[in-house]
Amino acid sequence: MANKKVLVCSKNRLTLTALCLCTPILQSLVGGATTEDEALQVQQKNHPDILITSEDLESGYGIRLVEKAKNYSPELKALIFLQRETPEVVQEAMEAGADGVMFISSIGTGDGDFINALSTTNSGGIYYPRSVREAATAKVKSAPVLVDPLSERELDVIRCIIRGMRNIEIADALFISSETVKSHVSTVIQKLGVRDRTQAAVFAMTHGLIEAGI
Structure with missing residues (x-):
């Protein structure tokens, strides 16, 4: 602080x-x-x-x-x-x-x-x-039809964000570089049409793109 x-x-x-x-x-x-x-x-x-x-x-x-x-x-x-x-x-x-x-x-x-x-x-x-x-995730909204669906790796990154992990922690967990994590996060934000990583995580949860109770 x-x-x-x-x-x-x-x-x-x-x-x-x-x-x-x-x-x-x-x-x-x-x-x-x-x-x-x-x-x-x-x-x-x-x-x-x-x-x-x-x-x-x-x-x-x-x-x-x-x-x-x-x-x-x-x-x-x-x-x-x-x-x-x-x-x-x-x-x-x-x-x-x-x-x-x-x-x-x-x-x-x-x-x-x-x-x-x-x-x-x-x-x-x-x-x-x-x-x-x-x-x-108990009451999700209708899942949108994405022109470019999220890849399984991008979903993995979202799951990590939801757990509160920072980029360096995500990189360690998924055995990829921090730069690759940043690239995935940027792509997810673009695909979902949201403003930041927090809203990408929220969108994924509330629209059922991520399994309940992750």
């Missing part, structure tokens, strides 16, 4: 305070907010690198905040805690651009969701734990 700026947004003021005082965040904190509009104002003033938000806000909607924040700053890493665990809500959060999705019910389970999410996204990966992936 060194040299990173963090913005935290939550409806629950106690939760907001607890997150702001969390050791990995405290020294990097540039603002805390309870509403969508407040968070966007802080973003435009302080240009944070990481947004952490809950689904429910005092005013506004956490998933919409993620979408607006990412549109304003595509390089922003956005993490969201969801109260609802339905396929529709999980897919909505992913498609809004959330790089990390966690269920509030996972807090305190000992799985380290929050710290894992911070660590993974901070190092360039995405964080969709198994419970989130299973929800996302």
Whole structure:
């Protein structure tokens, strides 16, 4: 988290305070907010690198905040805690651009969701734990007919991205070079017509291109 700026947004003021005082965040904190509009104002003033938000806000909607924040700053890493665990809500959060999705019910389970999410996204990966992936693929959309279908190797790369792996880790796992991984990622983004690797992974999951529960 060194040299990173963090913005935290939550409806629950106690939760907001607890997150702001969390050791990995405290020294990097540039603002805390309870509403969508407040968070966007802080973003435009302080240009944070990481947004952490809950689904429910005092005013506004956490998933919409993620979408607006990412549109304003595509390089922003956005993490969201969801109260609802339905396929529709999980897919909505992913498609809004959330790089990390966690269920509030996972807090305190000992799985380290929050710290894992911070660590993974901070190092360039995405964080969709198994419970989130299973929800996302429980109700897939109609699979598109691609003019140029993804190859099996490209699907392998997508599977690795979904697991939060960085390019160097994907290269090691698939016994290929990092440059080849970059080439595959670029090709996948082009074939699917999405904006980045996160959205390529989301598209593959929500449209059934990747097997459920991977």
